[in-house]
Amino acid sequence: MALAREDASPLFAGSVAGTLRLIFYLALAMVLMVLDHRNGWMWRIRYAAAAVVEPLYRLAGMPATGMRTLTVAFADRQRLTEQNQRLGEDLLLANAKLNRMAAVAEQNQRLKELLDTQHSLELNVQLARVIGVDLGAYRHRVMLNLGARDGIRPGQPVIDARGVMGQVIEVLPTTSVMMLVTDPNHAVPVVIERTGLRTMAYGSRDGNQLSLPTIPLVADVKVGDRLLTSGLGGRFPPGFPVGEVTAVAPAPTGMFLEAHARPSADLNRSGDVLLLHDQAEPAGPPAPVTPMGPPADLAPVPAGAPAAAASTPAPPAGAAR
Template identity: 80%
Template structure:
């Protein structure tokens, strides 16, 4: 709705007085602009006004700044949490790979020791892996992943990188059972490396050590002496480490000395073993192996038991009264 002439602004009035006022204001504006351009005094005025007005602007912008800061903080926290989770997963994976590499390196070291043993002794051997352990009551044996199809035969000696582990007791098509030297039913002729004394080392009931029960009282046996296979009977080749004497004491009968020895082989740790081939046939008939009964009923299993009797006064030859329980098994 248009204003009436009497309600219109006096600046834009249609009379001469209004026109003069308009010209005056325009001239004043031009003068002020020229003065400001030449002397800059209006800049000082604006600067002072900005000092007063700027806090008002900052106060008005605080809500927006706070919201933006919170959003950035939450975003950074979430990103840092995800990054931390990824780093933890990478660390766990790296540790797992490192442990696996350490295990593989240890396995490679064991295999290298086995190969070094084969090359140094120039033996015809076959590498096998332990796939089962049977540590039952008075029975200590392991299962290998090689059997009759791989040419394994009963009575074959089994060694690891450190010494004699035992001999093959039973052969199946794809697997074989090895009786350990610490089995109470096992016996092996040995020779003391330092003095050359020959005797027989038996397994023990606890399956952790060897027992030498028939050492003469006058024999020179000391703690720390090393036991080697004597080679008597032809089952185990001579010169293989069997164990180390840990203790020597008189027997309860007072007629002999009894020694305890620690096996040289890693009985409870070896994962790879060597099967010896092309060994000489043992002298004399095989000793039956009884699978049942307490250790006192078990005949010592050894291929050359005839050449090294368990007692000095025992007969020099052993003749079984019954056929072998396991044909062809030579301890």
């Protein structure tokens, strides 16, 4: 049922009493505003009320704050995981590049040594790369990336920056096969640098050393003596390092001294080699001694070549294979 008009109690009734009440409330509001502006009484009341109400605000905002914190945490974790993965990939790539740079630096150093050898000796050489290895009990050979199309021919000497490596024994159109000095079927005429004694250095089955089985018993050979190519046979030019004596002992037959030498060339690590060109063709065994003078192999050697001793038996025919 609707209430009668007189039952209603409006705050500001449309009468004189209501108007007076409105004027009173307006005056009170103005007085409070003036007092608040001058004395700050209401600020103290608001401050005290805020101290009571603020925990309620914080409690009401906790769900939203928690969700926002969890979202940020998961986003940061995902970003950190992706960043860690990228850094791991970058580190792996950097390590690979560093290893590659180290290998390239070592290769450049070896090429520099080869070029220094070429310039210092003024040799007509050709640079080749080792592309295959055939090492076994009876075969110590490697394959080079140059062949007949590049002017390679059988018997061509091969060296590295440290000494004689071997000689070419087979030539194919684009590749060639080199026999190492340690191959059991290889032999090279050598001279001992300290004494000038000439002898033959043969390969061995172990592939790590050279054998000198025909040294006279009275010869002066010591551990540490350097072996150089003697130039006999005309295949290997004189003066190139071949090896260094590591052991000397009487041969089992008791007729000779037998020495072992470590090759001067870096046979197991050299990836680039030099092939010598414009060398004299093999001239065969030296001429026998005649009443008219010494044999041909005892003729004066050019300046700078090691001196040769006259008390050495002639090397067997076909020694420099």
